[in-house]
Amino acid sequence: MKRLKRDRLQRALSRGYQAGITGRSKEKCPYQSLKARGYWLGGWRQAMEDRTVVVT
DSSP states (O other): OOOOOOOHHHHHHHHHHHHHHTTOOGGGOOOOSHHHHHHHHHHHHHHHHHHHHHHO
8 A cells, every 4th residue: 555645735744843842943934935934934924933931
């Protein structure tokens, strides 16, 4: 049985979240396409919110 690849935009969101949790800057976004960049930044923003909830 073939394995299905995850959606590229979902992967961008997940990678953005991981970057945010580890404290990377949003300027380090590796995506050039506007849509994928938006998903990456969305994940990054969510991680930043989650980090502030955990810290306080």
